[in-house]
Amino acid sequence: MVCRSLRRAILISSAAVATVHVVAAANISPLAAKPRWQTLERYQQTITRDEFTRLLQNVYATRDYGDLIEVGADSARIREDREADTFFTLRFAQERPHKLPSQYWRRIEQLGAAPEAKPLARLHVALDPGHIGGKWAKTEERWFQVGDGPPVEEADIALHVAKILAPKLRALGAEVTFVRSRNRPTTPKRPDDFREIARAILAKSGINNPSNSYENGADENKEKSIRWQSELLFYRQSEIRYRARRVNEVLQPDLVLCLHFNAEAWGDPKNPTLIDRNHFHVLINGSYLPEEIEHDDERYEMVRRLLSRTCEEELPLADKMAATFARETGLPPYEYTTDTVAKIGSSGYVYARNLLATRVFRCPVVYFEPYVMNSNEAFARIQAGDYEGTREINGVQRPSIFREYAGAVADGLAEYCRDIRTEGHVPSRP
Numbered sequence: 566m567v568c569r570s571l572r573r574a575i576l577i578s579s580a581a582v583a584t585v586h587v588v589a590a591a592n593i594s595p596l597a598a599k600p601r602w603q604t605l606e607r608y609q610q611t612i613t614r615d616e617f618t619r620l621l622q623n624v625y626a627t628r629d630y631g632d633l634i635e636v637g638a639d640s641a642r643i644r645e646d647r648e649a650d651t652f653f654t655l656r657f658a659q660e661r662p663h664k665l666p667s668q669y670w671r672r673i674e675q676l677g678a679a680p681e682a683k684p685l686a687r688l689h690v691a692l693d694p695g696h697i698g699g700k701w702a703k704t705e706e707r708w709f710q711v712g713d714g715p716p717v718e719e720a721d722i723a724l725h726v727a728k729i730l731a732p733k734l735r736a737l738g739a740e741v742t743f744v745r746s747r748n749r750p751t752t753p754k755r756p757d758d759f760r761e762i763a764r765a766i767l768a769k770s771g772i773n774n775p776s777n778s779y780e781n782g783a784d785e786n787k788e789k790s791i792r793w794q795s796e797l798l799f800y801r802q803s804e805i806r807y808r809a810r811r812v813n814e815v816l817q818p819d820l821v822l823c824l825h826f827n828a829e830a831w832g833d834p835k836n837p838t839l840i841d842r843n844h845f846h847v848l849i850n851g852s853y854l855p856e857e858i859e860h861d862d863e864r865y866e867m868v869r870r871l872l873s874r875t876c877e878e879e880l881p882l883a884d885k886m887a888a889t890f891a892r893e894t895g896l897p898p899y900e901y902t903t904d905t906v907a908k909i910g911s912s913g914y915v916y917a918r919n920l921l922a923t924r925v926f927r928c929p930v931v932y933f934e935p936y937v938m939n940s941n942e943a944f945a946r947i948q949a950g951d952y953e954g955t956r957e958i959n960g961v962q963r964p965s966i967f968r969e970y971a972g973a974v975a976d977g978l979a980e981y982c983r984d985i986r987t988e989g990h991v992p993s994r995p
């Protein structure tokens with residue numbers, strides 16, 4: 566679940582952090598490191614002007630990037646540092662280069678032919694079940710309970726899906742690792758470690774005597790408290806940044822699948838609103854907002870991601886996996902009502918969006934957001950738990966929601982890989 570109000574708060578927070586010197590260098594988003602532009606030197610003359618402009622306009626900076634990037638005839642001049650007025654010059658290739666700089670992940674087509682039964686042979690897939698869960702589920706606002714029934718915890722059910730998915734992918738030939746395999750934080754930090762940063766963020770927003778804590782999740786003033794801001798820095802920023810270290814430095818997979826369940830505003834977690842809408846969408850990195858591109862670190866990550874061509878792998882993969890998922894689950898596409906995304910691809914289910922995980926995991930990332938947990942349909946299926954075969958749920962025979970999710974992800978990835986790796990295989994069409 567990507568909650569809109571949280572997202573807005575982070576945007577406010579990151580803008581606020583910009584001028585607070587105790588927090589980080591100027592114009593850097595929360596807990597980010599100062600960008601190292603010199604690491605992009607290896608991408609000199611690895612992209613043509615046409616391709617750079619196409620990716621910038623259609624995928625990454627779909628709105629505006631002001632004077633931060635100036636595209637010339639032979640090179641692009643990219644502002645490195647908003648305050649120091651320094652620039653990175655990227656020289657374009659004259660023709661499409663045959664070889665790209667090496668990176669830790671491999672494109673699926675580079676893995677060579679694979680037998681029909683093992684289409685994922687030699688592919689390393691890392692599974693990233695969303696959120697932390699356990700004792701943090703309520704803090705993360707990924708918990709609700711109807712009456713005396715078992716509570717719905719996104720982190721827990723996402724992990725359950727990952728544990729069903731892993732053996733399916735292994736049976737198809739993949740190497741599978743977990744970015745998170747328990748309901749425990751990856752980051753060694755805790756909310757209290759961020760109290761000073763939280764205080765600085767609030768001060769920048771004009772809140773100079775913030776309350777230490779808040780009453781409960783329904784407290785309207787919670788966002789103005791040190792506790793809420795510290796918690797956000799813990800589970801939203803620090804946790805994802807530590808997961809990124811694990812992905813980029815330890816696991817180094819060819820692909821990360823982020824597994825979430827979606828939800829719409831449910832109000833009081835002890836008396837949640839259940840709704841009739843159920844839907845599905847998939848996210849890949851892109852569509853940076855102008856205020857995000859303003860941040861030196863986000864602009865750097867955006868350009869790095871563009872140059873590493875993750876999108877060439879992510880987009881067709883996401884499109885294929887989304888089409889298969891939609892076919893198997895019958896879920897309609899989610900239509901965003903905010904302008905934080907750009908619809909992309911041909912399935913109707915894929916959006917580009919700049920989430921921290923899709924930005925800082927430096928390999929192709931496909932981010933799943935199926936099922937509205939607080940829809941009547943998904944809620945009943947989650948309450949039914951995991952089971953073999955089908956059961957009648959609200960008058961319809963249904964498989965377990967966890968097995969349906971895992972099965973649809975595995976089938977989509979297998980179909981994609983068979984299409985490009987299995988000789989004589991007739992590509993399936995969505």
Ligand SMILES: [Zn+2]
Nearest residue numbers: 566567695825
């Ligand atoms: Zn989520």
